[in-house]
Amino acid sequence: LQLNNDLWHALDNNELRLFYQPKYCAPRGPILGFEALLRWEHPARGLLTPDHFLPMAEKTGMIVSIGNWVINEACRQLRQWHLQGHPHWSVAVNLSSLQFEQSNLVETVTEALAKHEIPPELLTLEVTETTAMRDPDESVRILTELTKLGVKASIDDFGTGYSSLLYLKRLPASELKIDRAFVNELQHHSEDATIVSAIVALAQSLQLKVVAEGVETAEQQAFLTGLGCNTLQGYLLGKPIPPERISELDNFVG
Numbered sequence: 001l002q003l004n005n006d007l008w009h010a011l012d013n014n015e016l017r018l019f020y021q022p023k024y025c026a027p028r029g030p031i032l033g034f035e036a037l038l039r040w041e042h043p044a045r046g047l048l049t050p051d052h053f054l055p056m057a058e059k060t061g062m063i064v065s066i067g068n069w070v071i072n073e074a075c076r077q078l079r080q081w082h083l084q085g086h087p088h089w090s091v092a093v094n095l096s097s098l099q100f101e102q103s104n105l106v107e108t109v110t111e112a113l114a115k116h117e118i119p120p121e122l123l124t125l126e127v128t129e130t131t132a133m134r135d136p137d138e139s140v141r142i143l144t145e146l147t148k149l150g151v152k153a154s155i156d157d158f159g160t161g162y163s164s165l166l167y168l169k170r171l172p173a174s175e176l177k178i179d180r181a182f183v184n185e186l187q188h189h190s191e192d193a194t195i196v197s198a199i200v201a202l203a204q205s206l207q208l209k210v211v212a213e214g215v216e217t218a219e220q221q222a223f224l225t226g227l228g229c230n231t232l233q234g235y236l237l238g239k240p241i242p243p244e245r246i247s248e249l250d251n252f253v254g
């Protein structure tokens, strides 16, 4: 597989990029921060989204070095924003399950925070519900170590996995992200509206922030805001874009 070979060189050749998608305080601002989303600027194939190469990177274990690069690059960008007058913006990075289970993750995060002089609470680590619930006791242990550094943990794609509510309560996460599949069908399927309401209520009762992803319509925006969902993310408010374009966003204050 050629793409597999190429990926080994992508890091060294500086072909990986982070795009950033804004997270807005509901309903439409201010901007609270960004989720970093990986892209590969392939010399022959053009811009590739993670679905083209992450499964392979997971299988080969390359995801660990790539993931470490992502953490560092996101912290470097956060420092830039800081210097450009956005001291309150946060950045969220996605962790793959293999990376989450690496024993040196704490060290990688510690070093990145120190190198770029980042206030730890401005870095959020997103772990999917499925990853977090695979070995719940171990996840509690890992997330406890990580959050001791001061960084935040977020449970991504929430609603698609099988959470034990008991473990959810024990996880030192500060945020749930409602999977976009539920948000997507909010207007058309009353079950999805019910599920979203239940997740928001659950988050509130566990004192977690709740982010809705995949917000594409004004109706979804209004419904989610009405439920008390704090943070909205989705194409309606902003697509993932390279950092040089974020000044084009609505409610950009800079």
Ligand code: G
Residues within 6 Å of the ligand: 036, 037, 038, 049, 050, 051, 054, 067, 070, 093, 094, 095, 096, 240
């Ligand atoms: O925009 P999007 O196509 O970027 O992302 C597709 C999927 O890839 C999402 O599930 C997202 O969480 C995942 N993803 C994006 N960037 C990263 C990354 O840096 N690391 C990991 N592990 N997953 C990522």
Ligand code: G
Residues within 6 Å of the ligand: 021, 037, 094, 156, 157, 180, 213, 214, 215, 216, 233, 234, 235, 236, 240
């Ligand atoms: O799994 P995770 O939630 O990290 O993945 C985020 C993925 O969702 C990325 O692929 C991102 O590009 C995509 N995304 C973000 N906002 C929207 C949206 O409003 N609609 C759709 N269809 N996808 C979105």
Ligand code: MN
Residues within 6 Å of the ligand: 035, 094, 126, 156
């Ligand atoms: Mn995510």
Ligand code: NA
Residues within 6 Å of the ligand: 156, 157, 158, 177, 178, 179, 180, 213
């Ligand atoms: Na998600």
